[in-house]
Amino acid sequence: MTTEPLRALPLDQLRQRTSAKWRTYPDDVLPLFVAETDFPLAPAITRTLEHAVALGDTGYTSGDSGVREAYAAFAERRFSWSPDPARMRTTADVSMGNVEILRRVVSPGDRVVVTPPVYPPFYDCVAEAGAEVERVPLRERGDGWELDLLGIEAAFAGGARAILLCNPHNPTGTAHSRESLAALADIAARFGATVVSDEIHAPLARKDAGFTPFLAASDVAARVGFTVTSASKAFNLAGLKCAVMVAADGPTSDLLRGMPEEVEWRTGSFGAMAAVAAFAPESDAWLDSLIAAIDENARLLADLLARHVPGARYRIPPVGYLAWVDLSALGWGPNPAARILRDARVALHYGPAFGEGGAGHVRFNLACSPEVLTEAVERIGALVTGDEEERV
Incomplete structure (x- = not known):
């Protein structure tokens, strides 16, 4: 149909x-x-927010908001990926999640790879984390764009400590292939680098678009990376402030758990409610x-x-x-x-x-x-x- x-x-x-x-x-x-x-808005989101306003439900966001479980179920349905809700934390938005993770995996003055042309705030996120930007542009093929894996390898070999990955890529809409992501993970593991994958546009992927969450690309990717995502782009919720940081391994999960409680307290209450409704099967x-x-x-x-x-x-x-x-x-x-x-x-x-x-x-x-x-x-x-x- x-x-x-x-x-x-x-x-x-x-x-x-x-x-x-x-x-x-x-x-x-x-x-x-x-x-x-x-x-x-999706009808489930409208109903949820209208009900909250009627109740005056405008207080602090609960740690038991249901966002993590809702996202895990959404990822299973849409991407055939089963992230563990116990290895997630929420925060205000994806850029904040990117910065908070980068702050913990790089030291002041370290270099972080970005892959231009790329979402302009990436440059600011790296600077906010106290790091320096190292640019490794995408490679243009006849039918699209791809990561320059050799260029990224050279950057890591030269001392870059992390990559802020855009997956799917903004502005080109590129869904990096599973093979490319797995190869990136292998390179990062070889040099002890971290991959922070901004997947804010991922909910917009069709099931036949070939989108692969970075953490699902391989066992190595699960060890070296983080995903940061949100319902905000697909469901137009940017002003409500809710994003999900996802880990898939013991040490990376410990890093998320070790963040100050204030990082999670920044999650917007309406943002969390709307995200649960957005990620629900009903939407x-x-x-x-x-x-x-x-x-x-x-x-x-x-x-x-x-x-x-x-x-x-x-x-x-x-x-x-x-x-x-x-x-x-x-x-x-x-x-x-x-x-x-x-x-x-x-x-x-x-x-x-x-x-x-x-x-x-x-x-x-x-x-x-x-x-x-x-x-x-x-x-x-x-x-x-x-x-x-x-x-x-």
Whole structure:
């Protein structure tokens, strides 16, 4: 049976929201930059939060929130992976979890590998943990991107102590293969390094997308790594503050248990409640409908770019609602999003912010209505047409 795509809310309702997506720019700008979605909440989440408000259930988050058990069951259903709830802890968000783990596996001044082009806050997370960034860019293949394992090996051989991995990768949507992740684990083990895998976009993976949680890649990966994840991207819960840190081995579990209680106390009460509802079986159908809507928009963007922005280079992302588009051929400089915002009134994420490989690129957010996506690309296409007319 074909899953019916979820429908986005209309613009007049969305513009009543107070989140960053809808308050950063004036109303004449179409916002397709930050990773928020334009869909209604999953019904189970709405009911849970409405009930909590009616009860005045707004106190501190309980250590027995149910998030760990809910995530373990979700991972089993969606990824065929069975993490142990006893080896998890929660915190406010994935970036905080990344930082707290890095602080405990590196010393001040140590180097941590990142794989640009990558989510810009990764650079800040490494600095917040007191470490230095070592960049090992992804390798571009004809059909996508992959980890540069030889480059990562050289970084570890040169003294880097950890890697902050993006899996699935933001902005390319790459789901690193099980073989690649297992090889990364072997390299890390050989040099005594740690892998911190940010898997915030993993809940958006289709069952046929080939997504592998890092800790499930091999027995070695389970020993050398941590996963940090959340319902926040897939279910649009970023403002409610709840993430899960996962270990799969005795020493790594001890590291999580040894964190100060305050790390877990930062978990938002509404975030924990919403995460339990999001990870529940009841929300699976909603999530499948969301993924169907994103898949349709990913294909639509390919068609729109071919018609209106023929110089664009774009690969449909295997996972997630972020689209990485190369506009270098248009001659709009290293940061084409700046001109697009100024002249087309479309807000896209700036490619250079993602590091090496970002010049000339923009990142689209596909978690919107087809109508909004169409208008955005048509506006950009009008700039292309205008440039061509000027050259004639």
